[in-house]
Amino acid sequence: DAGVTQSPTHLIKTRGQQVTLRCSPISGHKSVSWYQQVLGQGPQFIFQYYEKEERGRGNFPDRFSARQFPNYSSELNVNALLLGDSALYLCASSAGGGQANTEAFFGQGTRLTVV
Amino acid sequence: SQQGEEDPQALSIQEGENATMNCSYKTSINNLQWYRQNSGRGLVHLILIRSNEREKHSGRLRVTLDTSKKSSSLLITASRAADTASYFCATGDTGRRALTFGSGTRLQVQP
Numbered sequence: 001d002a003g004v005t006q007s008p009t010h011l012i013k014t015r016g017q018q019v020t021l022r023c024s025p026i027s028g029h030k031s032v033s034w035y036q037q038v039l040g041q042g043p044q045f046i047f048q049y050y051e052k053e054e055r056g057r058g059n060f061p062d063r064f065s066a067r068q069f070p071n072y073s074s075e076l077n078v079n080a081l082l083l084g085d086s087a088l089y090l091c092a093s094s095a096g097g098g099q100a101n102t103e104a105f106f107g108q109g110t111r112l113t114v115v
Numbered sequence: 116s117q118q119g120e121e122d123p124q125a126l127s128i129q130e131g132e133n134a135t136m137n138c139s140y141k142t143s144i145n146n147l148q149w150y151r152q153n154s155g156r157g158l159v160h161l162i163l164i165r166s167n168e169r170e171k172h173s174g175r176l177r178v179t180l181d182t183s184k185k186s187s188s189l190l191i192t193a194s195r196a197a198d199t200a201s202y203f204c205a206t207g208d209t210g211r212r213a214l215t216f217g218s219g220t221r222l223q224v225q226p
């Protein structure tokens with residue numbers, strides 16, 4: 001069975017540009033969450049979606065947005081990129097309504113570099 | 116913001132030795148989970164311990180939880196070079212659906 005897949009694996013963007021990151025959860029999983037991991041730190045929660053509805057949002061500016069599609073895949077969009085948005089973006093899926101109470105399965109991440 | 120802190124931030128041991136990592140957190144939790152991350156890539160779930168449990172084992176891993184002290188420890192016995200990675204604790208609390216991660220312990224196992 002395929003695990004959580006994320007695309008692209010690496011991305012270089014210029015300040016002010018917009019970026020879209022994609023995630024496909026494990027088959028049967030309806031919950032997808034996005035995390036940002038800056039070098040040397042632990043992942044920080046950005047969004048959680050369950051059954052195509054936003055169920056949680058972390059402390060990130062409105063430049064960050066996401067959505068979940070009928071097939072439970074998800075996209076994370078970041079507008080007006082800043083140098084500080086450079087990070088590893090991780091997608092996690094779980095079978096239940098949130099990762100907080102069950103095992104979460106993470107993708108390999110998208111490494112975003114803003115120059 | 117980070118929920119808590121892992122201690123130590125970095126740990127270097129020889130193969131065959133045991134490695135102990137500690138995690139402290141701040142709020143009431145439903146459970147605490149440990150994850151491993153190799154070379155800045157995806158996280159791999161290791162073990163979940165619920166707030167009403169005090170100790171849990173999985174293979175060479177032993178996790179303890181002390182809710183009165185808001186702390187947890189991860190013990191890896193008979194370490195191997197392949198255990199070299201960063202280890203994160205993550206808490207799930209009653210108010211959030213997402214995990215809150217600590218800052219991690221970087222473990223280096225020398226062959």
